[in-house]
Amino acid sequence: MKDIGTKEKNKSKKIPLIRPYIDKEELEAVRKVFESGYLAKGPTAKIFEKEFSEYLGIKHASAVTSCTTALHLALVCLGIGLGDEVIVPDFTYPATGHVVFHVGAKPILVDIDLKTFNLDPSKLEAAITENTKSIIVVHLFGYPADMSPILEIAQKYDLSIIEDAACAIGTLYKGKKAGTFGDIGCFSFHARKLLTTGEGGMLVTDNEEYAKISHSMKDFGIRVISDKIYFTHPGFNYRLSDVLAAIGRVQLIKIDKILEKRKNLAKVYTELLSDLEGVKPPYIEPHITHTYQSYVVLLDENFGMKRDEVIASMAEKGIESQIGTYALHQQPCYKRLNFNPKNLINSAKAYQNSLTLPMFHHMALDQIEFVVNTLKDIQKNR
Numbered sequence: 001m002k003d004i005g006t007k008e009k010n011k012s013k014k015i016p017l018i019r020p021y022i023d024k025e026e027l028e029a030v031r032k033v034f035e036s037g038y039l040a041k042g043p044t045a046k047i048f049e050k051e052f053s054e055y056l057g058i059k060h061a062s063a064v065t066s067c068t069t070a071l072h073l074a075l076v077c078l079g080i081g082l083g084d085e086v087i088v089p090d091f092t093y094p095a096t097g098h099v100v101f102h103v104g105a106k107p108i109l110v111d112i113d114l115k116t117f118n119l120d121p122s123k124l125e126a127a128i129t130e131n132t133k134s135i136i137v138v139h140l141f142g143y144p145a146d147m148s149p150i151l152e153i154a155q156k157y158d159l160s161i162i163e164d165a166a167c168a169i170g171t172l173y174k175g176k177k178a179g180t181f182g183d184i185g186c187f188s189f190h191a192r193k194l195l196t197t198g199e200g201g202m203l204v205t206d207n208e209e210y211a212k213i214s215h216s217m218k219d220f221g222i223r224v225i226s227d228k229i230y231f232t233h234p235g236f237n238y239r240l241s242d243v244l245a246a247i248g249r250v251q252l253i254k255i256d257k258i259l260e261k262r263k264n265l266a267k268v269y270t271e272l273l274s275d276l277e278g279v280k281p282p283y284i285e286p287h288i289t290h291t292y293q294s295y296v297v298l299l300d301e302n303f304g305m306k307r308d309e310v311i312a313s314m315a316e317k318g319i320e321s322q323i324g325t326y327a328l329h330q331q332p333c334y335k336r337l338n339f340n341p342k343n344l345i346n347s348a349k350a351y352q353n354s355l356t357l358p359m360f361h362h363m364a365l366d367q368i369e370f371v372v373n374t375l376k377d378i379q380k381n382r
């Protein structure tokens with residue numbers, strides 16, 4: 001099979017999980033920032049913020065060092081603190097829950113829908129108490145959370161919504177972009193994300209007050225009043241440097257191409273996997289657009305082998321694969337919250353049986369074929 005995109009010929013059988021799509025244009029943009037002398041706080045991050053907000057169709061964007069710092073700032077903007085509870089899906093990268101501890105609040109872990117790997121809205125109401133202030137909704141792996149019922153419940157109980165859109169640039173739910181449904185959306189530009197600056201993130205909102213707080217708190221708590229700098233709050237240094245923002249600007253120009261390629265690669269994977277017993281490819285519904293930030297399948301008992309053994313066997317053949325992500329209630333720093341594992345069964349299953357297969361922009365079709373054939377061989381020879 002031929003490459004469907006670039007000319008990369010990968011004859012070696014080493015297949016990495018990801019390979020960032022960065023080339024000459026990004027290097028050139030960084031060179032210009034070097035020449036400008038503004039390596040930290042300069043004009044480029046501001047321009048990137050404007051372009052990113054235009055891409056999403058949202059009023060404000062605030063460029064930060066990561067999605068984790070964006071999520072932390074989001075909680076600060078919403079005034080969440082000691083004694084408050086914040087609902088978090090149990091199956092997510094732990095940063096989603098960690099930030100709740102950072103503001104002194106308590107994460108309340110809720111189970112997921114195993115089909116989508118996202119928060120199960122039917123389990124939400126049972127988790128709400130008089131202390132609940134907010135829901136952090138995750139659009140995991142680029143698949144949108146089921147926003148309609150979540151928004152309805154949030155409205156009914158007067159709860160704010162933070163979207164963890166770390167994996168979800170370009171993800172659509174009923175035609176609307178992930179990150180623009182809630183009070184605040186948070187994106188990641190980590191090297192595994194579809195738009196990358198190596199490390200980086202963005203907080204987005206339509207709310208002017210939240211935007212002001214975010215801009216100030218990411219910059220030491222500075223407010224400029226009558227051209228004078230005042231430190232009105234003890235803020236952080238969460239600013240994205242101009243060097244990284246320059247990379248982000250170039251990546252944003254390429255994002256549609258990146259997303260299109262991703263969809264094509266996923267289609268090939270899903271077709272080739274269709275006759276492999278015990279492997280569920282990513283779920284799709286007509287009203288959503290999955291961007292496959294990670295191509296994650298779910299193994300069941302029919303596969304006949306444990307997921308971790310599959311990862312080890314693939315590694316022996318030169319293929320890097322990985323777990324989907326983590327069940328928070330099983331991590332040591334969440335155990336002290338004593339959540340009942342019986343209420344988090346789907347998350348536990350996803351943590352144990354999800355498998356991320358390699359996918360990157362320059363992946364050739366014969367590389368996908370090799371991954372799927374290797375899975376088939378591993379199953380046959382188990």
Ligand SMILES: Cc1ncc(COP(=O)(O)O)c(C=O)c1O
Binds near residue numbers: 069095140189
């Ligand atoms: C769902 C989710 N939230 C948050 C994060 C943290 O993002 P960052 O590395 O930009 O802090 C990640 C990172 O993988 C993630 O997958």
